[in-house]
Amino acid sequence: MKLLGVDASPYVRKVRIVLEEKHIPYEYVKARPSLPDSPVPQFNPLAKIPVLVTDSGKGIYDSPVIVEYLEGLVPDPRLIPADSEARVDVKRWEALADGIADATVAISHERRKPDEKQESPEWYQKQRLKIDRGLAAMEKELAGREFCYGTRFSLADVAAGYALGYLDRALPDIPWRASCPNLVRLAERLSHRDSFRKTIPEI
Ligand SMILES: N[C@@H](CCC(=O)N[C@@H](CS)C(=O)NCC(=O)O)C(=O)O
Secondary structure (H helix, E strand, O other), X not given: OEEEEOOOOHXXXXXXXXXXXXXXXXXXXXXXXXOOOOOHHHHOOOOOOOEEEOOOOOEEOOHHHHHHHHHHHOOOOOOOOOOHHHHHHHHHHHHHHXXXXXXXXXXXXXXXXXXXXXXXXXXXXXXHHHXXXXXXXXXXXXXXXXXXXXXXXXXXXXXXXXHHHHHHHHOOOOOXXXXXXXXXXXXXXXXXXXXXXXXXXXX
């Protein structure tokens, strides 16, 4: 199977971490969706990355669907619990982390625009609140625990870890460490896992 994407995308890293955790061999095809000759729209009509292309040529998107697909393909090690309530709790962590990453992407893209094209301070504040409240919710749920959900590593940890890593890279001026000691410890623990080390963006 092939994974289409680039290192700069946090959602691509999430999928790569899952592929590494499950030891699934794949070809990483560096592809930007916006280039004229990009292969991405052929496999995802929404022209977004990541896209996983199966050996039969089917394009799978978006990242939560890809993760679900990989979990079904290689159930061991399990990253999403089988029990339906536990499953929802883990996917809720994923949704929270994805939302933090979405707001981080939005601010980081906006900052690259010329001053006259920038969004209003209120827009920035709205995005920033999503990040701050999202981190506060994660910090609270993590209190007294080693893992984000239950007593073992899961997709919840993958999600929190990739979102924090991306936040550090894209918006290093956000001082989240000062108010989130539990997340600091989590990020430190995760940074030693092979899956996280092998997927550190090259850029
Ligand atoms: N919710 C999607 C988000 C995917 C996404 O927005 N990817 C960005 C790159 S970080 C992209 O492809 N943007 C191109 C576009 O929106 O046209 C997922 O989790 O896969």
